[in-house]
Amino acid sequence: MKRIFHIADTHIGYTAYRRIEEGSGLNQREVDTYNAFTQFINFTVKEKPDAVLHAGDLFDSVRPTNRAISFALSQILRLSEAGIPFVAISGNHESPRLKETGSVFSLFEHIPGVYVVYEGYETIELDDMIIHAVPHCDDIEREKERIRPVKDRFNIGMLHASIKVGGKPVFMMGDLNEQVVSIDSLTGLDYIALGHYHSYTRVRGDAYYAGSTERFSFGEVSDDKGFLELRLLDDGTKEVIFHPLQIREMVDLEPVVCDGLDAHAIKRAIKDRIIECKPDNKVVRLRVLGIPLHVYHSLDFDEFKRLTKHAVHFELKYEFKRDESSSTLNKSTFRSLRSEFERFIDKYTTGVQIDHKRLKELGLEYMRDWEQGD
Ligand SMILES: [Mn+2]
Incomplete structure (x- = not known):
């Protein structure tokens, strides 16, 4: 043999x-x-x-x-x-x-x-x-x-x-x-x-x-x-x-769907997801879908940071409620740059097949690295 x-x-x-x-x-x-x-x-x-x-x-x-x-x-x-x-x-x-x-x-x-x-x-x-x-x-x-x-x-x-x-x-x-x-x-x-x-x-x-x-x-x-x-x-x-092979855990959590939830329930849901997944030493992503902008601005980011500080990486990804995001996010902030980029990639075509999802991931990763000053 x-x-x-x-x-x-x-x-x-x-x-x-x-x-x-x-x-x-x-x-x-x-x-x-x-x-x-x-x-x-x-x-x-x-x-x-x-x-x-x-x-x-x-x-x-x-x-x-x-x-x-x-x-x-x-x-x-x-x-x-x-x-x-x-x-x-x-x-x-x-x-x-x-x-x-x-x-x-x-x-x-x-x-x-x-x-x-x-x-x-x-x-x-x-x-x-x-x-x-x-x-x-x-x-x-x-x-x-x-x-x-x-x-x-x-x-x-x-x-x-x-x-x-x-x-x-x-x-x-x-x-x-x-x-x-x-x-x-x-x-x-x-x-x-x-x-x-x-x-x-x-x-x-x-x-x-x-x-x-x-x-x-x-x-x-x-x-x-x-x-x-x-x-x-x-x-x-x-x-x-x-x-x-035994390798590091990577987790993509079930997204928080904000539709029908009030501000308090949204905050609670995000926090619960973070705690339940025991993020220490893991690579984790949590998507928060359809969050109203005013709720986003009231989130306790410091608390999220504290809860996830022993993760190798904890990615909180917010997708804003449609109608609000288009009017408010056009002001120049990192968030608007990101959402502009995502919108651009969605519409981008070159005649050859491209993996929009991957392209978006890569672009957002570069932006994040840049924001973090790496
Ligand atoms: Mn290869």
């Missing part, structure tokens, strides 16, 4: 929110991505699979910090020392727009048993396995067409992209530079290790997304996060097993 671990979208170097880990002084969410990856490496070194495949977005950005690079390097060296081959393709997050920028993956090139693929299609031979690795690249369709399964070998494909199903792109993340590829013509492989889409998904009997190792947005709140184990059995069949 052969055992292969398939992981993806670890986004090492990701940071979010303002919470700092005591002791290290590092951004808590950055530490969380390190912890998830360390957990995976600990398990892998213990289990000694025949290979580890990382299907892209090892790093969160084209230029990870020295700390993120040195962390990844130290963990990957542990695999090398344990004699476990590690194959990684670059994803859209770590691929530079210009070739001249160079890839952070080149740093990993000369480590024994470590294979990094970041320019175009390459094959890697590991005993009786052929890995057909296609990184994120400009013409991913053409690179993918170069895959030729080799007879009497285990053939495994690797891709970092969204997938076309019935001609339609699915498994999109809403990144500006994401690639979409059709796998209809990819047959004769024993397995295709996919990266990019953050929810662990069986796309086809032979093609799986491992999903990300952390929850990177409230859109991923209900996902289990982890990695996949592919078992190629001696009788020619295979098994795919999901291994969950």
